[in-house]
Amino acid sequence: MSVIAPVVAGTERRQSFVAQTSAMSQRAVLALWRQPAIVVPSLIFPLFFAALGASSFSRAIGLPGFPPVRSFLDFALAGTIVQGILFGSITGATALATDIENGFFDRLMASPTSRTSILLGRLAGGMVYGAFQTVFFVAVLIPFGLTIASGVPGIAVMVLGGVLTALAVGALMSAMAIRTGSSEAVQGSFPLLFIMLFFSSAFFPRETMSGVYARMADLNPVSHLIEGFRDLTIDGFTASAVARTLLISGGLAVLTMAIALRSLRKRVAAR
Amino acid sequence: MSTVDAPLPTADRPMASASGVTHTVPAARGMAIRSLRNIRRLPSAFLPALLMPIVQCIAFSGTFFAITQIPGFPTDRSINWFMPLAVVMGSSFAGIGIGLTTVRDLESGFYDRLRMAPAPRHSLLLGPLLSAWARVLVVVTVVFLVGMLLGARLTSGILGLLPLYVSGLGIAVVSTGWALGLAFRFRDMRAAAIMQLTLFLSLFLTTAQAPLDVMEGWLYHVARLNPLTRVLDLARMGFLGELTWAGTWPGLLALAVLSALAMIWARTGLNRLDH
Secondary structure, three states, rough: OHHHHHHHHHHHHHHHHHHHHHHHHHHHHHHHHHHHHHOHHHHHHHHHHHHHHHHOHHHHHHOOOOOOOOOOOHHHHHHHHHHHHHHHHHHHHHHHHHHHHHOHHHHHHOOOOOOOHHHHHHHHHHHHHHHHHHHHHHHHHHOOOOOOOOOOHHHHHHHHHHHHHHHHHHHHHHHHHHHHHOOOHHHHHHHHHHHHHOOOOOOOOOHHHHHHHHHEEEEEEHHHEEEEEEEHHOOOOOOOHHHHHHHHHHHHHHOOOHHHHHHHHHOOOOO | OOOOOOOOOOHHOOOOOOOOOOOOOHHHHHHHHHHHHHHOHHHOOHHHHHHHHHHHHHHHHHHOOOHHHHHOOOOOOOOHHHHHHHHHHHHHHHHHHHHHHHHHHHHHHHHHHHHHOEEEEEHHHHHHHHHHHHHHHHHHHHHHHHHHHHHOOOOOOHHHHHHHHHHHHOOOOOOHHHHHHHHHOOOOHHHHHHHHHHHHHHHHHHOOOOOOOOOHHHHHHHHHHHHHHHHHHHHHHHHHOOHHHHHHHHHHHHHHHHHHHHHHHHHHHHHHHOO
16 A cells, blocks of 8 residues: 555656646637637738738749748748747736736646646647647648648647647747747847747848848848758658757747746746 | 926927917927837837837848849848838837827727817827837838948939839828827737738738749739839839839839828827717
C-alpha cells in the first residue's frame, strides 16, 4: 500500500493537470467561437494581401532570385499563413490580459489549479485557431490556382507548423500580457508584429532584397519560419522542408514558452 | 478639468462680434490651435500617424526593391514609387486622427460644449481641417526627408514637391470629412475601426503596389476605376517623370470631387448630431 500510494498520487496529479488544461482550453476555444468578430480580421486581411499580391506582382515571378513557382499565390501562401497566425495570436493574449484586468486571473491563481495549465489552456485556443487558419487559407486559395507540391502530407505538416507557430507567438504575447496586465499594451504590440513581418521574406524573397534590408531579413526569425512553409509549398515533401517548418516553429515555441512561464512565476512571486 | 478640454489662453481665444457670435475663421483657428496643442499633450495620438508612413516607406521600398526590374515599371528606384504612397497614406491617417479626437470629445461630452458655443457650424468642420493640414505638413516634410535619405530623387526639380504636398493636403480633406461624418453618426469608438479600415482598403485597391501596366486580373479593373489611383498618380508625378497638365488634372479633379463629397458627409453628420 505504501508503495502504491505515491504512484496513485502522481497519476492523479497528472490526470488533474490534464483535466485542468483541458477545461481551460475549452474555455479559450469557446471564447473564440462565440466572438467571431474578433478573429475574422485575422482571416480576411491575410487573404486580402494575398489577393493584392497575386494581382500586383504576378509578373514578378520571372525576376532573378524568385523561386520557380506556377503563380504568385504559391509563393504567397506561406506569408499568408504566418501573417494570419501572428495577428490571430494577439487575440488570445488580449483575452489573457482581460482576465488579469477583470480579476478572473487572480481567482484562478487562488484556486488549486496548476499555473502551467492556466497558461497552456489559454494558449490552446490560439493553437486550435492556428490549425484552423492554416487549413482555411489553403482551402480558400486552392480554387484560385494555388498548388502545393508536397500534397496532403505537406498540408498536414503545415497544420502542425501552424499550431507550433501559434504556440510560439501566443506565448510571447502572453508573456507581455502577464507582465503588463494590460490588454491595451498587448493590442499596442500589433505594429511590432507588422514590422517583424515586413522586415522578413513574407511578401518577397530575400534573394531579391539588397543591402541592410536584406541582412535584416536574413536575421529575422520570421523569414526562416515562413520559408519552411514555402519549401513545402514549392519544393515538395522533403526532409529539409519538414524539418525547417517544424524545428523553427517548435524551437521558437520552446523559447517563448520559457519566457511566458518565467513571467508567470515572477507575477506569482510578486503577489 | 482635463488637459484636453483646458480653455485657450486669452491671446488665443477667438474674437467674438458685437452680437456675441464668433466668426467662422477665428473660431476655427481656436479649435485648430487646441487640436495642435493636444499633439504636445497627447503625442501618442499623433506619433503613429507620423511613424506609420516612415516605417511603410522603409518596409515597402526594401521588401519590393526588385519590382522596378519588371518590364514597364516607370522608375528604377523603389523608394520613388513607395515614398509618395507613404505620404498619401500618412496624410489620410492624419485626418483619421482628427476623427478619433472628435470621437473622444463626443464621448467625454466636451463636443456638446463646442456645439453650444456661439460659433458658426462651419467652424466645427474648418477647425479640425486646419489642424489636419498642419499635421499633414509635418508628415509630408518628414516622410519626404526620410525618403531622400533612402535614395528618393525628384525627377522634375523642386517643383515636383508641389503635387506631393497638394495630394497630401487634399487627401487630408477627404479623410477628415469621412472620419468626422462617421464620428458624428456613431458617436463612439465603433467609428474608429470603420474609419481606418475603409481608408486602408481604398488606398490599397489602387496602384499602391504596382502600376496599372504591370497588374493583372481583378485589381487592374478596380484600380483603374478607383479615383484614389489618380491621387497617387498626382503624388508620384514629381518622382517618375516630368510635370504635365495631363498628369495633374485627373488627380486634382478626383481630390475636388472626393473632398466635396466628404465634407457634405461631415456636414450632414453634424446636422444629424444637432437633431
